[in-house]
Amino acid sequence: PGFVADLEMGNPSLSWLEPPQMGEVSNVQIEVSFLRRVKDVKAILVSLPEKYRHDIQHKNQLRNVNKLFPLTIDEEWRIFDNLRYIKVLVEVTESNQAQIITSGTYQWQFPVMVPLIEPFASEWYVSLCSDPACNMVGQGGILASFPVLNNEPQLPAKTFQVVAQTGDAKQKQPPKLVI
Numbered sequence: 001p002g003f004v005a006d007l008e009m010g011n012p013s014l015s016w017l018e019p020p021q022m023g024e025v026s027n028v029q030i031e032v033s034f035l036r037r038v039k040d041v042k043a044i045l046v047s048l049p050e051k052y053r054h055d056i057q058h059k060n061q062l063r064n065v066n067k068l069f070p071l072t073i074d075e076e077w078r079i080f081d082n083l084r085y086i087k088v089l090v091e092v093t094e095s096n097q098a099q100i101i102t103s104g105t106y107q108w109q110f111p112v113m114v115p116l117i118e119p120f121a122s123e124w125y126v127s128l129c130s131d132p133a134c135n136m137v138g139q140g141g142i143l144a145s146f147p148v149l150n151n152e153p154q155l156p157a158k159t160f161q162v163v164a165q166t167g168d169a170k171q172k173q174p175p176k177l178v179i
Helices: none
Strands: 013-016 025-034 043-047 085-089 104-113 124-129 142-148
Touching: 025 124, 085 104
Parallel strands: none
Antiparallel strands: 013 025, 025 104, 043 085, 043 124, 124 142
């Protein structure tokens, strides 16, 4: 995307609601701050890094924290059918104009499966879309994309102790029948 005039916002941020552990599900919060009101944005796209997957099983697991964000009313505002991204739809008027997003800080929370192996690139992306069908950074219909650093250290994967083994147990041989 090119330069967008009159788009004043702080750097989007990511915070883990509990420490991320490799191979486990942790909840994440994405935060976006608009310093001035924003128009023409029809969706907010959050793209996860390679090997990360959201773990949204039910729509209520994707939460909008700030109730002042202009969510779409006539259709479902949460899009999470692809495990690599989530999308939040903005209310659109009858004349197909996006509702103005007032200045403020907005957050969304959802569960994420942390990969067992840390990917080479671990930044997330927050994109402001002029087309609600946007689904990839660098695609048409995106006004602006912002990398979001993921600096939280990940706890190592849980290891489980072997309590009992059955493979070495002696097996009883069935009695032989002699005819």
